[in-house]
Amino acid sequence: MGESSPSRPRRGPRRDPLAHQNVLRAARELVREVGYQQVTMEAIAARAGVGKMTLYRWWPNKAAVVTEAVADQLAPPPLPDTGSVREDAVEYLHGLVSTLTQLGDPSVVAGALTERGEPGRAALRDILRDRFQPGAELLRRGIERGELPAGLPVSAVVESWSGFVLYRIVFRERTPRDDELRALVELLPEAGDQG
Incomplete structure (x- = not known):
């Protein structure tokens, strides 16, 4: 029984954590650079260094990728306390x-x-x-x-x-x-x- 190579990417719905973060970062960068309407799944995949089919296994469309990319960065800010x-x-x-x-x-x-x-x-x-x-x-x-x-x-x-x-x-x-x-x-x- 052979073991699979540790460097081999996961297939199916399980997400490789590094590839996942690369996709989210790529989506944020592209939206900032060219605007939401111009971003495509192909461009996100190319920037992230993953296959387009990988994106479609993990997200149904561009809006879903961008939503997660943004939500990933949205920690609630601390409660202000200026005294007023x-x-x-x-x-x-x-x-x-x-x-x-x-x-x-x-x-x-x-x-x-x-x-x-x-x-x-x-x-x-x-x-x-x-x-x-x-x-x-x-x-x-x-x-x-x-x-x-x-x-x-x-x-x-x-x-x-x-x-x-x-x-x-x-x-x-x-x-x-x-x-x-x-x-x-x-x-x-x-x-x-x-x-």
Whole structure:
């Protein structure tokens, strides 16, 4: 009984870890260089040094490769703590924008996710869910410090922030500016305001 060579690539659905990382890196590089629409599975395979059929065994299409390539880089940022809930919220929103525009073009991440139908929407929900808790936490901290009213609907505020950012990126195809994010944060009521 002979043993298979250790340098021989795996076949089938099991992914060689090095080849897998090379593919994800190649996808990110190509999207940055030529734009999402110009990237092809052939170009990703060539850049990564793997066969095109390998890509199709591991991912059904380009959108799936790019989605994973981006998600692979999206660790949630640390929760801001500037001492001001409004400044924390602005930093949080900049982090959310950065997450959804990871590859430069504002529509790339959202486009790659939404093109995939329900799997893409599920991936986008997961990315946003990872950022929901920090946003809620910074608002609760603002309530505890007396900067925001006790009855603030925390979940609704964080969801509205996500909705605003997604709308700008997906439908307006542009990155929200700092002044727009600050205007959004200024909608937060003061602690003494009636809710």
